[in-house]
Every structure is written in structure tokens, then in C-alpha cells.
Amino acid sequence: MDDDGDDPALEDSDDDPAVRNSVGDGDHGIVVQAGWIDSVHLGSAGDSAAALADPIIATVWVQPSLTSLYVDDDPPRKMASSGDVHVIHVEARTTRAVTLLGLRPVVVFRRPPRRACVEVRMGGIVTPRPFTADFDSDRPRLTALRRDFPFSVSATDVEQFHFVPHVSATEVGWRLELDWLVAGKPGTTVIDDHGKPFGLYPSQVLADESDLDWGCDMFHLPGCPAERLEALGRPVTSPPPAEERLQAIIDHAGDHEPESFRAQVLDVLDHLNASGQSELGASVARTVQRAWGSALGGNHRDTLAVANRLAGYLLKLGELQQACVLFESTYRRRVRALGADDPGTLVSAANLALSMSLLHGPSDRVRELRVDTLRRSRAVRGEDHRDTLVAAVDLGYLHLLDGDPHAARAVLADALRRAESAVGPDDPVTRRAAQGLAKAVAAIEA
Known part of the structure; x- marks a missing residue:
């Protein structure tokens, strides 16, 4: 640097424009001499007007x-x-x-x-x-x-x-x-x-008005809106939300740890069932049952929960014999491993009774299962618990199948009264109780 303080590098030039930095008199604290500064942004652009609107x-x-x-x-x-x-x-x-x-x-x-x-x-x-x-x-x-x-x-x-x-x-x-x-x-x-x-x-x-109801239940009737919609080549169910998360759980469904993940897998199986994806649900359930049975044991609560869901898928797919056998096996295992009063055991008993009714019609075994399930559910869960109400309605419908509308009316009237108070008038249990009661009354008056 020259003695006079001028730096040759800062002299004006056509090729290299000079930049001079100067600070006036006074106390200015720390000053940074930067030369050329490009793209200066002060503050933040923030949210756009469109986003705020x-x-x-x-x-x-x-x-x-x-x-x-x-x-x-x-x-x-x-x-x-x-x-x-x-x-x-x-x-x-x-x-x-x-x-x-x-x-x-x-x-x-x-x-x-x-x-x-x-x-x-x-x-x-x-x-x-x-x-x-x-x-x-x-x-x-x-x-x-x-x-x-x-x-x-x-x-x-x-x-x-x-x-x-x-x-x-x-x-x-x-x-x-x-x-x-x-x-x-x-x-x-x-x-x-x-x-x-x-x-x-x-x-x-x-x-309330049977002329509006096509009468479908677990299976659609020929000519009903769902059957006609499917005949048009349109899916009768909507794709589930959070598809990527759902698929990620399905891809790893065979993993058995931690326990919280097993709970998510069971939720996914319920979701696939509720959204009508029985074939996919059965495939996933088979994989999970094998993996969890090997890792946790065939009598583990979660393994048995998967087996029960798999049997439900088989039932929906029309594989009644396989479903009935699996429901029977799951019920017996739950009785041994969890006890006859366990909520899972009561669910298995109800599902076994349903599958046996569909496969063979009403029988003494079905009646025993229905009566025993309702009795145990009342004792364990209370009169107004949803599962107890389901068991009562199931028994009422069995009385209808047996040709005993008076017994059906007694059970279904009580179930309807309790369901309206406990789960509300729009719950499927309440609606099913009301429909069954109407059938019982009509049969008595006929």
C-alpha cells in the first residue's frame, strides 16, 4: 500500500470498476469493508397476498x-x-x-x-x-x-x-x-x-318404512343399487384415506414388534374389512397370522385376533366352510388361552354362531352359543354395552329363524330400547334391532 493510503487495486478502470467504501466522522463501532455485494435481502418476503387471501x-x-x-x-x-x-x-x-x-x-x-x-x-x-x-x-x-x-x-x-x-x-x-x-x-x-x-x-x-329398504344385510340382493353400481364397472367403495401410510403398514404387516405396531396392523385389517377390501384383507391376514404365530405363538392374543379377522374375510368371500373351521379353532383357542369371559372370546363365539347358521342353519349348538354369549356379555360388560346389545339382537334374529316371534319380540324390544339410549338411533345395532322387532310384530299379527 502507498504511503498516502491509496490502494492501486481501487483505482478506476474500465475492466475492473472501482468501489470505494468510506465512513464519515464519528464513532461507528465495527465496520466491515466488503467491496462488491450481490443479492441483498433485508427482512423476509413473508406470505404471498394470494396465500393470505x-x-x-x-x-x-x-x-x-x-x-x-x-x-x-x-x-x-x-x-x-x-x-x-x-x-x-x-x-x-x-x-x-x-x-x-x-x-x-x-x-x-x-x-x-x-x-x-x-x-x-x-x-x-x-x-x-x-x-x-x-x-x-x-x-x-x-x-x-x-x-x-x-x-x-x-x-x-x-x-x-x-x-x-x-x-x-x-x-x-x-x-x-x-x-x-x-x-x-x-x-x-x-x-x-x-x-x-x-x-x-x-x-x-x-x-321405519320397509318399502324404502332393499333388504340387503351382509350380502347384497340382486338388483339392489350396490349391485347395479358394480355392474356399471364402478367400485362400490371409495379408496381409503392416507393410502401411502396404509400401504406402508401392509408392506411390513408381518413385523411383530413393537406392540403398538401390532395394534396398527389390526386397525388396518379392520379398515380393509370395513371398506370392503376382503381379498386384500385376507391376503394380509394370512401373512400376518403366519408371521405372528411363529414369533408370538398361536395362542397369543394378537395372533388370535388376526385369525378371527381372517375368518371374517373368508366369510365375506363366500368360503363358508373354511371360515367356520377357523372361527371354531379361534374360539376354542381363546377359551383356553384367554378364558370364556374374555371380550375376544365372546366375539369369537358370536362369529362362530353366525358362520354355523349360514352354513348349516339354526341348530342346538348355535342356540347354545347365542344364549351363552348374551349371558356372559351381560355379566362382564353390562346390559347397555354395545357388544351386549349386538348379542341380544343376534339372539332375537335367531328366534325369528326358529319361528318364535314372541320370544324375538321380547328380546328385540328390550335391545331396541337400550340401544336407542346407549348408542343412538342411527347406530347399525339400533337399526337392526328396529327392523327385527318390526318383523317379529308382523309375524305375530299375521
């Missing part, structure tokens, strides 16, 4: 349940029924938090119920139900069964709501309106079925 992403699916309902439309279509659980997944497009202020159900239209058929399945998924709404009301309101609004979501913090709408007399088209606040600005997001209202069917009318 429409910050909510909402996805809705109907949780698979013990039943599927198909309405007699042109073409026939699957429809959610009163009491079905609608899962609402809410996330934000913005990095900053969006406050969710409230959720409003809105009735778009009402119409008289059309004919429909209901498929009833074995097994099911227990789902929390934090919110509900009564669509019989002219102005339905959202009712929180647990924590209520407000909530908060962001791009990394999502919320999932379980919404259970109810209706008793009319088909309803409906949507939800979600109020929110972001960056001090309020707004509303409409949640619907891709621009169309969600549909809801009053399943109770199928018990």
Missing part, C-alpha cells in the same frame, strides 16, 4: 364404518348415512398461524328419501367424535363434544376434526363454512364436495 386447505373423507349405504339413483351411488364420521383435515398455506374461529353447518337442500340398500359388515373402527350437528333443525348448529373453537393451524401445524351429522327424515345436501383470522384479516372458507354439497341419508327411515 385464501389461507386454508381443507380435505374431507368419510370414515369407513360398519355399514355402507347405496341410494337408488340414476346411476346408483354410495351415500353417507346419518351418524357417519366425516374427517375434516385442515392445514394452512401460510407460514404464519391462522386462527380458526368457528365452523358452521349449512343445509343446501332437503328431499324425500329414496330407496336404498345397506351393507352390514363384521368388525369396524372405533372413532372419536368431537363435533356433531342435527340437520333436522332449520338452522343446525355445530356442537362440540370435547374441546371447542378456536383452534390454530399453520403450514407445519395441522388440525383434524371429526364431524358427525345426524338427520332422521329427509335426505340433506350440506356444506361447512369455516371462519378464520390471519394477519388481522377475517375470512371464510367453504368446505364442500368439490363444489357440490355433501349428501346425507336418513338411515332411520329404512327401519
